[in-house]
Amino acid sequence: MADAAYHDALRRLFARTGGAWRLGLERVSELLALLGNPQRAYPVFHVAGTNGKGSTVATLDALLRGSGLRVGRYTSPHLVDFAERLVVDGAPMPHDAITAWLTQWEPELTRLGATFFEATTAMALDWFSAQRVDVAIVEVGLGGRLDATNTVEPLAAAVTQIGFDHLEFLGDTLELIAGEKAGIYKRGAVAVVGEARPSICAHLTAHAESVGARGVLVTGRDWEVRDIVVGASGTSFTLVTTDGERRLTTPLIGEFQAHNAAVALAMLRGAGGRWLEIERNASALLPAVRLAGRFHHVAPWLFDVAHNADGAATVVANLLDVGAPLPVSAVVCVLRDKDWAGILQAVARVATHIVVTMAPTAPVARAWNLDEVTAWAESEGLPVQRVDNFALALDRARAQAATVLVTGSFHTVGDAMERLQVDPLAR
Incomplete structure (x- = not known):
């Protein structure tokens, strides 16, 4: 019976995907206000990008959990089970908790006309608060500026590599797409630029500076990745920063995984304080990184x-x-x-x-x-x-x-x- 209720609740939730994609923050902001703005109960690392955001999130998750923190992780889409999207310390949100939340809040979801992704985002942020996480890692669904996740007030926000995708929503040039993704940069939050192509990198950097980011860290300027070696057990690389250079290895396979790991480390470095101490222990923590469905x-x-x-x-x-x-x-x-x-x-x-x-x-x-x-x-x-x-x-x-x-x-x-x-x- 419990599984039947769960699948029925998901059926109604997925029905909210019908029709045109409706970007915007008004509905999800009102929904979060009804929930007591749970997204303000914990620090957030926010990650956008066309490619590399999943790997960056997975790397942050391993580093933070390996440091003894209770970590919420919100990603999309899922591979097998919807609950994979809403994870605390590696464990998905229980089916009965998902069913109960959707049942309780369905009248408000309907009244607001909340989309599938808006409802799911609010549920994740609320679940993290209820679970008293120490920190949450939130992956952007589409774009950035008008994505439902952009209701968070991040400690640090990163944009990884930019590519052509969802042109009908984000624009048909890399500069336009980058502008939408740069919308997650906020005043007082650290901004990390993971895109290396000069024109796009400059565009992202300028946007971060214009909104008053607390600090802007840029690949190729504030860190460099060298001597990448890809093997069956992972990807090793040399990370060069103002503190010197280190040889690191991520279990994720591919040259680009070295750059994704570097973006995650830059977010921690920029955040400073206890987050910087975690970054300095990266060599011991990186072996725990896992990313389902990617090599x-x-x-x-x-x-x-x-x-x-x-x-x-x-x-x-x-x-x-x-x-x-x-x-x-x-x-x-x-x-x-x-x-x-x-x-x-x-x-x-x-x-x-x-x-x-x-x-x-x-x-x-x-x-x-x-x-x-x-x-x-x-x-x-x-x-x-x-x-x-x-x-x-x-x-x-x-x-x-x-x-x-x-x-x-x-x-x-x-x-x-x-x-x-x-x-x-x-x-």
């Missing part, structure tokens, strides 16, 4: 979300760097509004077989057209095989290779993890 290896399976061709190319490079057992096959499902052709081309550089399929939870309105995909792949000479049934696609790929890459959308990776009984929150 997540449970042999022979390798799970890695890739929304664009660059992301897929990075997955391929990492596979080669760690010397994954050959041959490699891939199971791929991408949402139709993403660059699925670029993703397939990148995957084909390492996979001898590519099975294209349909993830069960992929939204029907955004599902890719397998007729179009297979016709295009055949015209390009890619080793693509169509298997509509998702379970059969996993079996087919497993039978053809020593390493099976599951990639594409969060739906694809999450559905595979659920079927293969891989817990995203397992240590």
Whole structure:
């Protein structure tokens, strides 16, 4: 009965995703006021960016928890279970607590016309307060300036790498997108700029300075990452700051993971005080970093979300760097509004077989057209095989290779993890 109530409550919550995306802070601000503004009960580290924000959040989580703090972590989307979004000290919000909160506040959610993400954000911030966390790490959902999470008053805010995504909401140039993401920088809070491209970096830096950030830390100016080495056990790098240089290792695999770790460390360094002491102990704390669904290896399976061709190319490079057992096959499902052709081309550089399929939870309105995909792949000479049934696609790929890459959308990776009984929150 409890599970039935939970799933019924989630069904009503997810129904709030219908219609046009409505950005803005008015509804969520009013909702949080009704809750007593729980987001003010604890310090917050706020993270935005097109790429790298998940890794930065995961790194902060490990560093803060490893220091003995009680840590709330709010991320999106989830892989297998909605509760993965709202985590305290590695444990998801219990199903019965989610059900109770949604049931109690549903009349107000309806009255305010709160969206799915606004309701979920308010629930997370309220849960963290109820759980008396020492600190919370909050990941932006979309953009920054008008994202529901921008109701927090952060100790430090970071913008990681910028790329083209959600152009209909954020603008069609990198400068416009950066401007939206820079909206999380606030007067009196530390601002961290993780984007290295000079023009975008300058744009973010100028915005942070204009709003009166307490301090602005910029990659390439206030820290530098050198001598990156990627291996099967993680990514080692030299971090150079005004305090000198250190050799560090993150368990996350990929050159970009060194830069993401550096952004997390810059947030702590900029915050100062006890947070700086945690940063200085990074060498001992970084080994605990985990990030589900990002180069997540449970042999022979390798799970890695890739929304664009660059992301897929990075997955391929990492596979080669760690010397994954050959041959490699891939199971791929991408949402139709993403660059699925670029993703397939990148995957084909390492996979001898590519099975294209349909993830069960992929939204029907955004599902890719397998007729179009297979016709295009055949015209390009890619080793693509169509298997509509998702379970059969996993079996087919497993039978053809020593390493099976599951990639594409969060739906694809999450559905595979659920079927293969891989817990995203397992240590």
